[in-house]
Structure formats: structure tokens, C-alpha cells
Amino acid sequence: MLKILIPTLMLTPTIWFSPLRQAWSATMTYGLLLATMSLLWLKHSSETTWTHMNSYMAVDYISGPLLVLTCWLLPLMILASRGHMSLEPAERQRMFLLLLTTLQALLILAFSATELMMFYLMFEATLIPTLAMITRWGNQAERLNAGTYFLFYTLAGSLPLLVSLMVLQNSTGTLSLLTLSFNHFNLDSTYSNKALWVGCLVALLVKMPLYGVHLWLPKAHVEAPVAGSMILAAVLLKLGGYGMMRITMLLTPLTKDLSYPFIILALWGLIMTASICLRQTDLKSLIAYSSVAHMGLVIAGILTQTTWGYLGALTLMVAHGLTSSALFCLANTNYERTHSRTIILIRGAQLILPLMGTWWLIASLANLALPPLPNLVGELLLIVTLFKWSTWSIILTGAATLITAAYSLYMFLLTQRGPTPPHILALEPTYTREHLLLALHLLPLLLLTLKPELIWN
């Protein structure tokens, strides 16, 4: 565990004291090395499910895949940011790299925390680098508004979480996940216990995001630079899912009755946000709303508290992380060329940049959950879980699958096919860096198709 965390922290002197060009290449190379080493976390050699242990950090079946996803994303974020950061002065470039590395270290600490209070601290701490990235390096004036929405939605949700964790600490004496699983909870259905339930989960639902409290997500994703969008879509949303999987263990019999409003909000939000996607004119906004839709399905799956629900949620979280991040990279390639996020300004890209069209096709097909990719596996497990939960949910999830396919294909056809815009003078050809970036996103997805046991075990 420390084999990966300490090198990540030591990337700070690497960034700060190397010559600038070497800082980028070195950080990316070391990031890839760490990502390769982090694959060891997927090997579970212990019957108690907690492996690679430390006093404060451990890896188990749920945190392993998410940790590997986090470690994999650091080199990808650095690769994606080289384009727009090359025009900035040296200190700001180093500061940006430092933000990415700090975020990475905090996320590793968050996912591997064995104590819920440490998870909460790291959960809050990841807000600061992300806020700095959105408000400082975003591209439009709306980024200030986006940063405010992002910060205050999450903070307002997590204050009840702090109080609830304190209450749990006082009542059970410990918040260590290692021992809490042996503590058989049987919460009575009193008002204060219901408030405890809501307090524990609101922060994580806001982070996921649940449909009613999702307003921060389109703003934050659209205004963030590409590295910010990538880490937000791929990992920070999954922090919410991971937290929910851990905390619902402590809230046992109440979840059956209290989860109804949230499952219903998640499923209805699935349809509503998928429909909004069909009407978007801003490419990043479309991808952001599709993230809300997929995460709504994940929330519904986690709240049903079944094995298949957790499996489907975990698979969809990992697959959606890779797919959404790939789509944001693709949107960024458009943005770097036309400096606009409007979709219609760069139609017919398949004729102009055909190889990028291949990546668009694969990413769009992954987004619409094409078999045999793990997106489909996750969605299918979740749909079946919800069908078992209640037969009528198939109407909502079936309609949502249809609309998901519709908007993914809409996005693909609108950007790739159609008449090429007459006003564009010249577009830069696709850089090798962009090809590498997308290959590194989609290759793990294809590999997971062949061996999904890596994330299930």
C-alpha cells in the first residue's frame, strides 16, 4: 500500500524541481509505473477480504477496482492536459501537475481508508484540488458559478454526514470498517434513527449525484478543464458510490423502507436526464447528463442491498469511469480545435479526422452499453436486480436503456456524420498523444470484457 502512496507523494518534489519538460514526461512515466504496480491490488489472497494492510489503509473487493481506476487515471490526465497547458507559464504548469498529484494521493487514501472518519476527511479533502482546478483553469466566466455550486452542494450534504459519523462513533465505539462488519446492527425505526440514515447518505447521494440534487454536475463538468472533467467523471462520482456501499452496512433494517424515495428519484432521474441529453447543444453538457443517468442506475442498485446490485454497481462504476473519461477526452479534442463546445460547429468530423472517428465510435458504443463490454454487464445486472426488487421497474429501466442508446447514437451521428461545416478554414490533424490517450482509455475496457473476474473476484 505504501509502495504506491509514498511514490505518489514523492512526485511532488519531482514536479517542482525537475526542468519543466521533464516534469511532464517524468510524472506521466512514474504515473504509468504506479498504475502498473497498482494492479497488484486486484489480487486477493486473504479470506477476510482485506489485503495489503496497513494500520490505516487496506484494500478489499470493492475498493480494489476503484483504486486501480484512480491510479490509472493520473497518467491519462497528465497526457490530456499537455495540449492546453503548454501555453501557460512554468510555475502554473507545475502547480497544475501538483494539483493532479495531490488529488491522486487523496483519492488513494480515501478509497483505501479502513476507518470511516478517514474516508470522510479524504472525501472532503478531494474537494479542494478539484475546486482549484475548476475555478482557476476553467475556460469560461461561468466557472466561478460552477465552482460555487460544486463546493456548496457537496459541503451542505456532508455536514450531516460528519454529525452522523460522530453519533455512530459514540454509540458503537469505533468506526473501523474491519470490525463494524461484525457488529450486527438492528436500528429501530425511530425518528432519530431515520434522521441518522438520511444524514449518513445525503452527502454521498449528492456526490453520486442523485437526480434531485444533481445541479452541480453539469456546471462543474462543463466548466472544468479536461483533466478536471476526467477525474470528476471517472473517480469522484465513484467516491459517492463506494461510500454508500460501505455505510449502508451500518444502517441495516432501515434501508428497506427509507430507500424508496431515493430509488424512485434515481430511476425517474435516469429517464429525465437521458431525455435532457437528447436536447443538449453543448457536447460536454451532454456527456455530463449521461453521467448523471448512469450513476442514477448505480444508486438504485446499491440501495436495493443485494449481491447482484453491488456487483452491477461496481462493474458499471468502473466501466462508466473509463467510458465517460474517454468521451470527455474526445470532447476536448474538438474543443482544442474549434474553441467551442457547440456540437453543430464541428459536424462531419469523420471525413476530416477519420481515425478520431474510430475512437468516437468505440466510445459511443461503450456509452450505450454494447455487449460484450462491461458497461452492458453492469447495466444488465442492475436492471435484473431492480426487476427482482419490483417488477414494474422494468418499464423505467427499459425506457431508459432505449433513450441511452438514442442519445449515444445521436451524439455520434451529430459529431461524425453530416455535412462538414463550411466556415472552418483548417483543423490540426490528430496528434499521436490524443490517439494514445484514447487507446489507454478504451484498452482496459476491452480487456475487462475478456476477464471481468478482475473486478469481481
Added chain:
Amino acid sequence: MANYEEAPLSSRPKTLDPNEYFNVTKETRRVEAEKAALRASLKRQYLQQLNNPHRKELIEDPALTRWVHARASIYPYFRPSYKTSILGLMFGVVPLFALYALFKTDRDRKEEKIKNGTLDRKFSISS
């Protein structure tokens, strides 16, 4: 100008309407001259940008910028009206309650059957 009679089944096109050339009031003429002046200055601005040999970037369309900004900033300009309230209720409030009623009755009925032991597990593999 020759005075054409209108054909029985078709009306006179606007460009052949004599009122377009004669009987035009001074006010209408002034307004049309102002509009033509504005159009000419916009066209001059665009053509200057278009034919600038040192231009490397795209010509920015201010109407497009305004449209994109309008589509992105909905919340500050929201005005609760009859139509928006009905839409909000229909798509945001009523479905939630309807779905709650649906799911709750369905699951409670299933729970009753499980408690009575009468649930018919049709596709059960382990029996």
C-alpha cells in the same frame, strides 16, 4: 408602370404591388433607410474580417455566442408561470408520488405473499 390585372386564380406577387413604389410614406422610407444602413455596416464589418489576409482564426458570430450563453444559463432567467408550474408538477412531482404508490403496493403485496408462504416462485432454480 403598366397596370397589370390580377389573374383570376393567383394573387399579385409582392414585388409587383404598385404600393411598394408609389404611396410610400416618408416615415416608412426613413425606417427602411436606417435598417439598410445598419445592414450595410454589419456587412462591411464581416467582409473586413473575411478578407483580412492576416486572419488565422474563425470569425466569431455574436449571435451564436448569445444563443449558447442563453442555452447554458437557464436558472437566473427562470420565471414561474402557469405553464412552467404545470410542467414541473407533471414531470417532477406527480411521477415521484405515482411511482412510490406503485412500488410500495407491489412490494407490500409480495411481502404479504412471502409471509403467508403463498408466493409462486415461477423461475426458481433451487427447488
